[in-house]
Amino acid sequence: MNDLVRPETRADIRPDVPLGRRSPHSKTRVLVADRNVIIRIGVRAILERTPGVAVVAEATTYDAVLDAVDEHGPDVLVIDLDLGDDTTRGLQLCEEITNRYPQTKIMILASALSEFVVVDAMRRGVTGYLLKDDVKADELGKAVKTVQDGEVVMGKGIGNLVAHSLGSNREIGEHVTDRELEVLKLCSRGLSNKQIASSIYVTESTVKFHLQNLSRKLGAHRRAELVHKATAAGLL
Amino acid sequence: MNDLVRPETRADIRPDVPLGRRSPHSKTRVLVADRNVIIRIGVRAILERTPGVAVVAEATTYDAVLDAVDEHGPDVLVIDLDLGDDTTRGLQLCEEITNRYPQTKIMILASALSEFVVVDAMRRGVTGYLLKDDVKADELGKAVKTVQDGEVVMGKGIGNLVAHSLGSNREIGEHVTDRELEVLKLCSRGLSNKQIASSIYVTESTVKFHLQNLSRKLGAHRRAELVHKATAAGLL
């Protein structure tokens, strides 16, 4: 959909600089993506008081992120995945960026902690995950420089979460399909299986099937719990 | 419904200044309360670029808000009610402040839109309600000055929500009791009525009773919807 920049193009920009070993005089160039102005201004303010870091652009939509990465080739993308109504789209975006612009490191600055999203994000090449509510002002600047050097940064508790997730018997990061998400949303709005079935033109059996798969993937046993966990996972 | 602020009280403090007609040279003194650093810095940055507005302090807990109001006597308190794990506490705080420091206007800067909270807040003397995700940078500064002048500021959609709420047959701002909240939390964790009953030592009938009251108060018809709306209302 947007095949703008190929690696060679980027090599033209910084041909002589190995990743993570840039000159100390060149600043870490950051792109901030969040739909919330307050957060953007806040992150910008924090980062710009950090020596060696500069915010080069801001973005508020997934498309704008791609454009901005293409245009500015930032060293670090600080992003909240909740840029549209579909977190999956954000995860895809991360994968796309790590593939096409490997020198741009991605650090997620999330509103909520979601095992589901964290694990999926790590898989797709994201190297930082911090929680807005947990970060201290100075941590943010340090974290940006750390991920630029290719290291992984995780907010407190997140590392444990991932470890725990890896150790659990349940399949990690199992993908939630579009159809499942559709059913889930209707379910959260209080529709019965029958009502969901008729509104998406399938049988009640199918609805139950999807809900059962969702329950397994999220580790829930009742729809109330399902909605709760899905919300925590940022699916709703 | 709001007979809190007596003119005399105000006259004692600034005897010569009619409301909304303060000297253009005195700045609007703002206290920012939010548990999130990024938000605090962001709001501060935005407000300080607004002429006539100055941020005098920040707070991150309910207690700190009271102390800071006491110490600085700000003109406007910009607050996210989600300062602890209990939103109700935040609402009580608002009432306390409007009672004890009537010259301090309160503007809520919320993460999520909750009819429940909005209505309750208005009752307790809050005069502004904006959504973090919706505000534009310049709106925030204007809103602060507007609430200082004693006017009510509501983010787009919120006014309609309140109007709709007032027009609905359902009782608005009905209080959710502690017991109901307790049941709700267990419900959201996927426990059946029977399990909830045994874990709080009541009968299943009682659990159903509480859940039914909750459903009525929040306008839900299924537990999945109940959990969804309760989450949106900041109860979970």
Add this chain to the structure above:
DNA sequence: AGGACACCTAGCCATATAGACAGGTAACAG
């Protein structure tokens, strides 16, 4: 003393749901 309220209980009944089974289709990649 009377009223308002949180809280608890009981029983009824239709319907919804969880959880398990066994299977079919289409698209797509190795």
Add this chain to the structure above:
DNA sequence: CTGTTACCTGTCTATATGGCTAGGTGTCCT
């Protein structure tokens, strides 16, 4: 061609839930 994946359908049963009506207790306020 074969395996994988998303998606869809069906049948079965025990249990959970929603919606209702009709009570009880104690506490606190007026």
